[in-house]
Each structure stands twice: as C-alpha cells, then as structure tokens.
Amino acid sequence: MPSEKYVQGMQEMRTHFGDAADQWIKAIHAIYPEFAKVNVEFPFGELYRRDVVDDRIRELCTVAALTVQGFALQELKIHIKGALNTGSSKAEILEIITQMIAYCGFPAATNALLAAQEVFDEMEST
Numbered sequence: 001m002p003s004e005k006y007v008q009g010m011q012e013m014r015t016h017f018g019d020a021a022d023q024w025i026k027a028i029h030a031i032y033p034e035f036a037k038v039n040v041e042f043p044f045g046e047l048y049r050r051d052v053v054d055d056r057i058r059e060l061c062t063v064a065a066l067t068v069q070g071f072a073l074q075e076l077k078i079h080i081k082g083a084l085n086t087g088s089s090k091a092e093i094l095e096i097i098t099q100m101i102a103y104c105g106f107p108a109a110t111n112a113l114l115a116a117q118e119v120f121d122e123m124e125s126t
Contacts, residue, residue: 008049060083064096067097097113
C-alpha cells in the first residue's frame with residue numbers, strides 16, 4: 001500500500017507531466033522500487049507541494065538547474081514538458097536556457113536548447 005506522501009506525490013507529478021509521470025516512475029520502479037518511491041515522495045510529495053512559489057516558477061527553476069548540470073537531458077525534457085504544462089511559454093523556456101549560458105557555458109546550454117526543441121517538436125506532433 002503506497003504511503004499518503006507517495007499518492008500525493010504522484011498526483012503532483014501528473015499535474016506537471018501528465019501520463020509521462022506514470023511512465024517515468026514505472027521505468028524507474030522496474031529497476032529499483034525504493035528509488036522510485038523516494039523519487040516520488042521527496043520532491044513531489046514534499047517540495048513541489050509547498051505553496052511559497054507556484055508550479056510555473058518551480059518548473060522554470062528546475063529547467064535552469066538541469067540546464068546548468070549539462071548531463072541530465074532526460075530529466076530536462078520531462079521538466080520542459082512540466083514547464084509548458086504549468087503555464088510557461090516556449091519563449092520563456094528558451095530565455096531561461098539562454099540565460100544559463102553565463103553559468104554553465106555554451107555546450108551545456110546548447111544541449112538544453114536542442115532538448116527543448118525535441119520536446120516542442122514532440123508536443124506539436126501529438
């Protein structure tokens with residue numbers, strides 16, 4: 001039986017990512033269920049449910065952080081979808097990625113830009 005925090009976390013994930021939330025967690029769960037549990041309960045059952053900033057701001061911050069990391073492209077794509085689903089425009093997402101050039105350099109920002117275009121293309125084709 002999933003914990004209340006897990007159930008709330010999955011609801012929060014679905015708000016941001018739609019059906020992709022279930023697909024993402026299912027893939028992780030197949031490898032290691034405990035990792036999937038922590039992935040849902042901590043960020044989405046706790047942090048994302050706080051009301052200090054709204055979901056749109058939270059997703060834009062996450063896009064910035066993942067852009068700067070430079071290696072988390074799968075997660076970045078999911079959070080770009082989350083940013084769109086919570087009210088950010090393509091232009092805002094691209095501007096956040098562009099601003100990150102100053103913090104992560106051109107290679108990481110370029111990878112993020114290309115990832116964003118993949119997400120935009122995918123969402124337009126569905």
